[in-house]
Amino acid sequence: MKKEERYFAYAKERFVRLQGKGVILTGATGGIGKAAARLLASLHCRLLFLVRNVRAGEELAAQLERTYGVEVKVFPYDSLDREAVSKVLSFLTGEKPYDYFLSIAGIYHQPAKMIDGIEQTFRVNCLASLELILRLSAAYPDMESVQTLSLTYRTKSSYQGKDLSDALSFRKYLASIHSRNKRYGLSKRFLMQALIAARHQGMKIALAHPGVVCTNLFNPKNKAYPRWFYRVAPPLMRVIFMPAEEAALSLLKAAADGSKEGTIVGPGGFLHAWGYPKEYQYRRDILRDTDRIASLLKELMAL
């Protein structure tokens, strides 16, 4: 069996619960999202892509419909559009309900850029993902959601001792972070904390991270790294790291197993960067401040 076929066989054998279900995805035009969409289509799922690049979404939809005979719809979604979630929710009122939502869209290592007063990494990865998942969960309480995090959720809580007494001081603190890595790590950490708080209030939200994969995140058009990096790193990364299908299995496992207290699903291999999915306990320090961070993020969402 070819390597890629093994992932499809793995999904078919282990994720019977997902067979034939309705699944909404963001990020389907990216590396991990596209792999997740292909695996789900092979399980005969009915899919809805919420994508910024509608043309790329429609091309993938047509390809999956041809190959697997499944229904795939595409709806425009740019998480920087402040009306995006309301548009999605009003579209969904006319739709047969969906069973799962996989939140995959994200940006990595971008230069600092303020969008409506919030630095873009926090706006896209944290606030926009949070708003979509919370409002979908509130509108469809039976829907299981999976948030794609990153190993960097373990980024140190360097906000300790900062003035985070209200949303405005929190916003000021976010704008003061100069390291791209730290912005990315904290955007995922804060999102995770807010989602744990939402789960404590009964929302069905599972957490997953895909390990390390060479995707469009490492495309020169993202301008995340100096030019020399793109000549050297991506070809090596493609050899060293796992394919996107293997990474996407962690998201499917998190959906199939459902939301569980204290756990995250990620690759089970070396440093959780490679391998088939495994559920493990996340570090307990992430539980510190969950309610406070959740309420600050909600206040920021409203600004």
Ligand SMILES: NC(=O)c1ccc[n+]([C@@H]2O[C@H](COP(=O)([O-])OP(=O)(O)OC[C@H]3O[C@@H](n4cnc5c(N)ncnc54)[C@H](OP(=O)(O)O)[C@@H]3O)[C@@H](O)[C@H]2O)c1
């Ligand atoms: N690759 C890794 O090693 C790795 C490791 C840990 C976590 N992750 C996480 O996995 C997720 C997927 O990453 P990937 O590696 O597949 O990256 P990718 O190939 O760059 O895909 C990113 C996806 O997010 C979408 N997106 C970005 N900004 C958006 C916006 N404003 N509105 C709507 N969609 C937007 C992109 O849409 P366009 O096609 O329109 O650009 C694309 O579909 C991210 O959340 C990332 O943080 C990745």
